[in-house]
Amino acid sequence: MARIGVFICHCGKNIASTVDVERVAAQAAELPGVAFAADYRYMCSDPGQRLIAEAIEEHNLDRVVVAACSPSLHEPTFRGCIEDEGLNPYMLEIANIREQCSWVHDDREEATEKALELVNIARAKVARSHPLLRSTIPITKRALVIGGGISGIQAAIDVGLAGYEAVIVEREPSIGGRMAQFDKTFPTLDCAACILTPKMVTVARDKNIKIYTYAEVEEVTGYVGNYTARIRVRARSVDPDKCTGCGSCWQKCPKKVDSEFDQHLGDRTAIYIPFPQAVPRVPVIDRDNCIYFQRGKCRLCERACDVGAIDYEQEDQIIEEQFGAIIVATGFTLFDHSVYGEYGGGQYADVVTGLQFERLVNSCGPTEGKILRPSDGKPVKTVVFVQCVGSRDREKGMEYCSRLCCMYTAKHGLLFKEHNPDGEAYVFYIDIRAAGKNYEEFVRRAQEEFGVHYLRGRVSRIYEENGHLVVRGADTLAGMQVEIKADLVVLATGLIARDDAVEVARMLGIPYDQNRLFTEGHPKLAPVETVTSGVFLTGACQAPKDIPDTVATASAASAKALGLFSHDCLESEPMVAQIDPALCSDCRACVESCPFGAIEEIEWRDMMTRQMRTVAHVIESLCHGCGNCTVACRAGAPNLSGFSHEQVFAQVEAV
Amino acid sequence: MVATVGLEVRSGVESRTSTEAAPPVQAQEWKPKIVAFLCNWCSYAGADLAGGSRTKYPANVRIIRLPCSARIDPKLVLKSLEKEGVDGVIVSGCHPGDCHYTEGNYYARRRMLMFRRLMEFLGIDGKRVQMSWVSASEGAKWADVVAQVTEEIKALGPLHPQETANAADHQ
Numbered sequence: 001m002a003r004i005g006v007f008i009c010h011c012g013k014n015i016a017s018t019v020d021v022e023r024v025a026a027q028a029a030e031l032p033g034v035a036f037a038a039d040y041r042y043m044c045s046d047p048g049q050r051l052i053a054e055a056i057e058e059h060n061l062d063r064v065v066v067a068a069c070s071p072s073l074h075e076p077t078f079r080g081c082i083e084d085e086g087l088n089p090y091m092l093e094i095a096n097i098r099e100q101c102s103w104v105h106d107d108r109e110e111a112t113e114k115a116l117e118l119v120n121i122a123r124a125k126v127a128r129s130h131p132l133l134r135s136t137i138p139i140t141k142r143a144l145v146i147g148g149g150i151s152g153i154q155a156a157i158d159v160g161l162a163g164y165e166a167v168i169v170e171r172e173p174s175i176g177g178r179m180a181q182f183d184k185t186f187p188t189l190d191c192a193a194c195i196l197t198p199k200m201v202t203v204a205r206d207k208n209i210k211i212y213t214y215a216e217v218e219e220v221t222g223y224v225g226n227y228t229a230r231i232r233v234r235a236r237s238v239d240p241d242k243c244t245g246c247g248s249c250w251q252k253c254p255k256k257v258d259s260e261f262d263q264h265l266g267d268r269t270a271i272y273i274p275f276p277q278a279v280p281r282v283p284v285i286d287r288d289n290c291i292y293f294q295r296g297k298c299r300l301c302e303r304a305c306d307v308g309a310i311d312y313e314q315e316d317q318i319i320e321e322q323f324g325a326i327i328v329a330t331g332f333t334l335f336d337h338s339v340y341g342e343y344g345g346g347q348y349a350d351v352v353t354g355l356q357f358e359r360l361v362n363s364c365g366p367t368e369g370k371i372l373r374p375s376d377g378k379p380v381k382t383v384v385f386v387q388c389v390g391s392r393d394r395e396k397g398m399e400y401c402s403r404l405c406c407m408y409t410a411k412h413g414l415l416f417k418e419h420n421p422d423g424e425a426y427v428f429y430i431d432i433r434a435a436g437k438n439y440e441e442f443v444r445r446a447q448e449e450f451g452v453h454y455l456r457g458r459v460s461r462i463y464e465e466n467g468h469l470v471v472r473g474a475d476t477l478a479g480m481q482v483e484i485k486a487d488l489v490v491l492a493t494g495l496i497a498r499d500d501a502v503e504v505a506r507m508l509g510i511p512y513d514q515n516r517l518f519t520e521g522h523p524k525l526a527p528v529e530t531v532t533s534g535v536f537l538t539g540a541c542q543a544p545k546d547i548p549d550t551v552a553t554a555s556a557a558s559a560k561a562l563g564l565f566s567h568d569c570l571e572s573e574p575m576v577a578q579i580d581p582a583l584c585s586d587c588r589a590c591v592e593s594c595p596f597g598a599i600e601e602i603e604w605r606d607m608m609t610r611q612m613r614t615v616a617h618v619i620e621s622l623c624h625g626c627g628n629c630t631v632a633c634r635a636g637a638p639n640l641s642g643f644s645h646e647q648v649f650a651q652v653e654a655v
Numbered sequence: 656m657v658a659t660v661g662l663e664v665r666s667g668v669e670s671r672t673s674t675e676a677a678p679p680v681q682a683q684e685w686k687p688k689i690v691a692f693l694c695n696w697c698s699y700a701g702a703d704l705a706g707g708s709r710t711k712y713p714a715n716v717r718i719i720r721l722p723c724s725a726r727i728d729p730k731l732v733l734k735s736l737e738k739e740g741v742d743g744v745i746v747s748g749c750h751p752g753d754c755h756y757t758e759g760n761y762y763a764r765r766r767m768l769m770f771r772r773l774m775e776f777l778g779i780d781g782k783r784v785q786m787s788w789v790s791a792s793e794g795a796k797w798a799d800v801v802a803q804v805t806e807e808i809k810a811l812g813p814l815h816p817q818e819t820a821n822a823a824d825h826q
Contacts, residue, residue: 070703071720099706100718104798110714117717502752509755511696513792531696531755531791575722595757626756627726631766643721645728652734655690655717655741 002127003035005061006119007052009043009068011098016041018102020112024067028119033127035059044074049081056085063087063129065122067095067115072522088131090574090642095122117655124654128646132574137621139225141565142167143558144323146217146504149177150196150547151539152329153203154554155561159327160208162562167321168203168211169231174278175200175211177331181261181275181355183362183369185547186411187442193277193364200279212319214284220326220507223624224534225570227323235314237285238271242309245273245281249301249310257289259366263356265374266366271301271310276364285310325534325561328518329554330504332495332540335390335397343386343462343491349375350469351462351489354408361415371419373487376467380487383416384471385409385427386459391494392430398515402494404546406433409492410443413452425452426484428459428473436546455482462489495544508535518542528557536560575642576623577630582606583637584615590629590638591616598622599629687742687808689716689801690735694724694760697749697790704794712798713805716745724748725759729770732784739815743783743808745800750788760788782807783814 006028010016021039029037036059040048043066055061064087066078071094079089097115105111143159145152148170156166168175179185180200182192203209215233222228238249253269261274268274270290273283291298292312302310334353338346350373352360363369371380387409390397406429413425432454434440446452457474464470471484497516498504505512510530511519518541521529528536536557539550564570579590581604591599602617618629618638629638630645639645693699699720705712721727724746732744746767748760767786774781785807787800 070706072700072703096703096706096718099703101714103706103709104712105714106711107714114714114717121717121719506752509757511700511753511755511791519791531700593762595759624756626723626759627721628723628756628759628762631725631728631762640722640726643726648719648721648726648728648731649734651719652690652731652738655688655719655735655738 002033003060003062004033004065004123004126005052005055005059005063006031006034006037006065006067006123007043007048007055008037008039008097008115008119009048009066010039010041011069011102012041015068015098015102015115018105018108018111019097019115020108021115023112024097024115024119027116028065028067028123031120031123034123035061043068044077049077052078052081053085056082056087061087063091063126065093065095065119065126067097067119067122069098070094070096070100090132091126091129093122093126093129095119121651121654124650125647128644128650130641130644132641134571134574135620136569137225137572139564139567139570140227140322140324141165142321142323143325143327143561143565144169144217144227144229144321145327145329147177147329147331147539147541148172148175148211148213149329149331149539150179150199151331151550151554152177152327153199154551155327155329155538155558156203156209157199157206158555158558159561160203160206162558162565164208164562164565166209167323168209169215169217169229170211170213171216172274173214173236173272173282173284174274174280175203175213176275176277176279178355179547180277181263181358181362183358183365184411184415186407187436187438189411189414197277197279200277204279211280213280217507218318224532225324225564227326227534229321229323229326231319231321233317233319235287235316236282237287237290237310237312237314238283239309239311239314240280240282242307243282243305244307244309245283246306248304248306250283252300252304254298254300255289255291257286262359262366263353265352265356265359285312325536325564326508327536327538327554327557327561328504328508328510328530328541329538329557330498330501330541332544333498335402335494335496337389337491337493339396340389340491342460343389343489344464348462348464348469348489349373350487351491353491353493354405354412355493357412357490361412361419369419371416371488378487379420380416380423381420382424382484382486383426383488383490384459384469384484384486385413385425385490385492386471387427387429387492389491389493390496398494398496400515400544401433403433403544405492405494407436407439407442407546409490410434410446410452412490414446414450417446417450417452426471426486427452427454428457428471429454430456430458436548457482495540497541501541508532510535510537528553528560534564572621573625575625575640576620577618577625577627577638577640579616579618579629579638581615581617581637582608583635585635586614586616587634588616589632589634593628593632595626595628596622596624598624685813687715687805687813688740689743689745689804689808690741691716691718691745691747691801692721692724692727692731693718693789694726694748694755695720695722696755697753697788698724698747698797700791701747701789701793701797704791705797706794708794710794710798712801715805715808716801723754723756723759724763725756727763727766729766729773732767732770733773736779736783736814742811742814743785743804745804746784746786747789747797747800750790753790779814780811782811
């Protein structure tokens with residue numbers, strides 16, 4: 001007979017205010033198989049865990065139900081607790097009476113009744129639990145870093161510093177990401193390139209770090225410690241081993257196209273490096289725009305290259321590599337402001353985004369750092385900045401605050417005044433959110449020292465009149481409508497998830513939220529983890545982040561990966577399927593329904609007939625424990641540890 | 656939003672085959688009980704979020720956590736409906752394409768579609784078993800699903816009217 005201990009947590013008042021915990025404990029003590037029941041204020045606390053430990057000892061308990069918060073929070077805690085007392089950690093069930101009961105119901109009577117039932121359902125399950133043994137699996141001590149922006153670079157450097165291998169896969173022809181496009185950084189006004197490019201060089205030189213640029217991860221299979229990634233390295237049409245990066249090819253290239261790096265404000269050639277400090281300094285041929293690839297004639301770059309590095313025949317390369325951990329650093333993209341008809345719907349050349357302004361003010365940018373109007377190249381005397389474009393807007397944009405637009409707008413205003421002390425800069429804002437070290441001081445500096453005018457209110461309309469832009473808006477502090485004749489308008493467009501974020505999430509098996517941002521393991525306590533073990537998040541793919549926060553999460557994610565690498569073996573989750581060969585008729589229904597190819601067919605001696613026959617068999621290391629086979633089988637031959645037929649049917653019986 | 660996600664509710668067919676009696680008069684005091692089978696990764700996390708956000712919903716639902724909606728054996732659903740006092744079932748998993756195990760929810764959807772035929776045959780109203788997709792970020796949706804299904808089951812009345820009446824007599 002099972003000897004079950006039931007422990008009811010008050011969670012301070014979180015549970016106790018809605019659920020009569022004493023009554024639940026008293027009634028739980030009467031349930032079949034229950035040898036002991038108690039309630040306590042905080043079961044997860046040290047004294048709470050001691051209470052469980054002492055009860056196990058004193059009442060000779062062999063299994064435990066803890067009625068508390070969601071198992072996603074403290075199941076590992078209580079498993080550890082009972083394991084310390086010599087019980088198998090899987091002889092535990094959690095009754096979720098907080099998230100599923102006290103927090104969602106008001107009526108005390110109803111909630112108490114439900115809590116008792118939830119306890120009984122958990123009791124019924126744990127009564128049929130069996131000890132499960134974890135097996136060990138080896139770990140491949142290499143990290144895959146998806147994305148080569150500042151976040152991926154930092155993560156790879158940290159992994160490399162610890163002496164482990166990291167592989168960066170970057171989609172663009174160069175690493176550097178968004179930060180490479182910025183001019184200066186707030187609040188210190190460090191030049192972005194001056195602090196980024198040394199890191200780019202470090203990462204490129206590190207013997208532990210391999211970089212694939214112009215490449216994408218196409219498929220990820222496996223599980224924590226043992227991932228296999230298929231990487232497509234797109235054809236550069238340039239042999240990186242021969243190329244010296246001298247530049248004669250792109251100087252000779254006759255084809256000019258919009259530069260993505262310059263946010264379509266400048267040109268690049270068809271054979272190009274995206275920016276002068278690119279790493280690697282090996283150009284790519286943009287085949288969609290190359291005259292030779294489109295029309296079969298030209299080959300000027302081939303003639304210009306002294307070392308014979310141009311290779312028009314080059315093909316995409318598919319590489320498969322093994323990794324133990326994956327760090328997702330895929331970053332963000334900008335909100336498309338063309339949905340705002342009142343701001344010109346993207347039709348006015350002189351209404352630009354914050355990132356375009358970065359390129360205009362950057363000395364390597366299309367205007368060599370002179371702030372000129374994109375439409376006619378004339379100098380800008382008056383500039384209007386509009387904040388919260390696509391952020392904090394439930395109607396047309398994202399509901400969330402993009403967090404850094406206030407700061408980058410202050411920086412833009414300041415930089416503009418630095419370039420044009422006689423010019424005027426106006427900022428329309430809703431609130432100024434400058435929470436960060438030296439951030440508030442920075443905004444003050446833009447206002448007070450540099451004389452950027454801040455107007456609290458929204459812009460209702462932007463239109464063109466006689467070669468100028470007219471910005472109409474409200475100054476709610478002065479209580480009046482304002483109209484500003486501007487040469488340039490800069491929209492502080494918000495940060496959003498990349499277009500293919502959902503595909504990436506599906507490839508990695510990680511969840512994403514309603515904004516397509518990747519979901520962290522826990523919003524407070526696991527900010528860089530995901531529910532898929534071995535996959536970690538860093539940077540703006542999880543939520544908008546500025547550079548300091550991005551770098552911090554990159555180091556955090558790499559610390560998590562290194563924590564994994566500090567072990568030689570991993571303990572695998574024992575909640576996997578097994579097949580009872582005596583019940584198996586080798587119909588292959590399970591083999592075909594297994595999403596992981598974890599079921600093989602083996603020869604087995606049937607003890608009844610004393611003959612060999614073919615039966616299905618689970619390869620435990622490949623099984624993810626989804627349980628599909630248990631339902632697919634007509635005979636019920638497969639069973640799933642931790643969610644066995646006996647357990648789940650008993651749960652239904654206990655409802 | 657609930658029942659029709661991926662499943663056709665053919666109300667015409669159901670009303671012809673349904674042999675259920677009309678809700679009894681004492682139904683005012685009666686509270687339906689609903690068993691909910693939730694996948695661990697999306698819907699269970701969604702229900703956790705509903706809790707974390709303190710989104711209130713009716714207390715009629717009892718959640719049973721399973722790793723994946725593919726682990727939801729139709730026999731479990733049948734067992735639930737057989738069980739005295741249970742009036743309905745919710746089956747919930749990740750949105751199509753978002754399954755943690757890549758394709759488990761498609762299996763679940765197909766199985767529930769088959770199960771619906773069995774229910775027609777048994778003369779049980781199809782609304783008593785409802786399927787939904789609730790992601791880990793859809794706490795509010797989970798609360799809506801529970802509220803909506805509870806309302807619909809209330810309108811249908813007890814699944815085991817005789818037993819419920821007997822139980823009431825004993826008290």
